[in-house]
Amino acid sequence: MSDIDVEVAVVGAGLTGAATAWALARRGVPVALIEAYPIGHSHGSSHGTSRIVRRVYDDPFYLRLTGRAFDSWSRAEDDTSTALVRLTGAVDHGAGRNVAALPPKLAAEGIVSTLMSAGEAAERWPGMRFEGQVLHHPQAGHVNADVAVAAFARRAGELGATILDNTRVTSIVPSGAGTRLHTVFDAGTRLHAASDAGTRLNTTSDAGTRLNTTFDAGTRLHTTSDAGTRRHTSSAGPVITAGTVVIAAGPWLPDLAPGLPLTLPALTVTQQQVFHFTRIDPSPDWPVFVYKNADTQIYGLPSGADGGPEPAFKVAQHNGGRPTTATSRDRVIDPASRDIVTRFVREFLPGLDPAPVAEASCLYTNTPDEDFILDRVGPLVIASPCSGHGAKFAALTGETAAALAIGDAAPDPRFALSRFR
Ligand SMILES: Cc1cc2nc3c(=O)[nH]c(=O)nc-3n(C[C@H](O)[C@H](O)[C@H](O)COP(=O)(O)OP(=O)(O)OC[C@H]3O[C@@H](n4cnc5c(N)ncnc54)[C@H](O)[C@@H]3O)c2cc1C
Secondary structure, three states, rough: OOOEEEEEEEEEOOOHHHHHHHHHHHHOEEEEEEOOOOOOOOOOOOOOOEEOOOOOOHHHHHHHHHHHHHHHHHHHHHHOOOEEEOOOEEEEEEOOOOOOHHHHHHHHOOOEEEOHHHHHHHOOOOOOOOOOOOOEEEEEEEOOOOHHHHHHHHHHOOOEEEEEEEEEEEEEEEOOEEEEEEEEEEEEEEEEEEEEOOOEEEEEOOOOOOOOOOOOOOOOOOEEEEOOOOEEEEOOOOOEEEEEEEOOOHHHHHOOOOOOOOOOOOOOOEEEEEEEEOOOOOOOOOEEEEOOOOEEEEEEEEEEHOOOOEEEEEEOOOOOOEOOOOOOOOOOOOOOHHHHHHHHHHHHHOOOOOOOEEEEEEEEEEEEOOOOEEEOOOOEEEEEEEOOOOOOHHHHHHHHHHHHHHHOOOOOOOHHHHHOO
């Protein structure tokens, strides 16, 4: 017997899963969003106040995708009534990349860009220095990931989605009668469920759990009753039955996959670190940047609240992290990466105080080709858009995963699991 029956269950409420639940709820699909931790937690890939959004890729496939992503962000901003993206423009520079080759590719996709010398760029953005030619494009900036996750989840709930946080899916069992998800509750679980029009569960369960709920026949928890009070008796969470399950588990995907009828490629989870530096004179509006030399890629963007009370810039090494797993990562910041980033700040960003004011770690989930996995296998949709560049696509990824889940789109071969065979 299941406790919650929905058309689609989404496992994981990072940027990908939260956006998918939003897109499904927006289409009127009965959906449950199940998250192992409190929504907005910092254990995965989607926490923090800043992620770069931009148009520049070498590959025309991604150039087109970035255009669609900006359209999706606009829909998300309108529907959630929340400002998510802030445009600042972006610059690309560094000896590791021939930026002069990019403008024709960008123009072919209707993307406006300008090439300038390092000196011209330094004059335009006081406090920044550049190496070689500099490519600027205006349709770029940053998205507040924390705000986006919260807005997607909130709006999904407003549109009728069942939101279960602190609820870990322990097994996913496909069967002819619908896929069953078994879950466990963590202390502090809150269940906000709209099971049907007019029946809403607002439940708080923790040590000494009290359930103040309205149940109906279709929505039941494992409880016993005493003296009129229904008590949660074990950490077993609800059993959920869904026609389709979207697995948006980020770096936990390798943990959930065994036993499922899926063949995943080797996924490498790495622990990345980011550093925040206070701006000495915050008045010039800086663009986000990507710098590449022969062996290192460094990126930077406004920190938002993560950088502390003073205006700050987040600067980090792309793919500079150690291999780990979602369960064994240690959150220890690699001093070698701090040195590389701090040296970069001293050389190229004299407008920053070169002592980091904050630092944090975060997980990448890398596919072998750095393309995403966005595919459907029977009743399962796998949505794994990371490899360090998935945030900019989150609203679009959510819409795409939703379309895959309800059979309204076919997987793009570029993101299909079959490419790894
Ligand atoms: C340091 C860093 C900087 C980045 N910068 C950029 C950038 O500037 N631009 C850009 O485009 N991209 C960037 N990215 C990539 C982007 O942030 C990721 O692509 C995106 O956050 C991935 O989100 P996700 O939802 O797929 O994964 P996650 O955020 O990890 O979400 C997975 C969720 O699933 C939940 N979950 C897992 N297993 C279970 C289970 N069994 N039951 C219930 N819930 C479960 C987890 O708790 C988690 O909340 C960056 C990533 C990092 C780490």
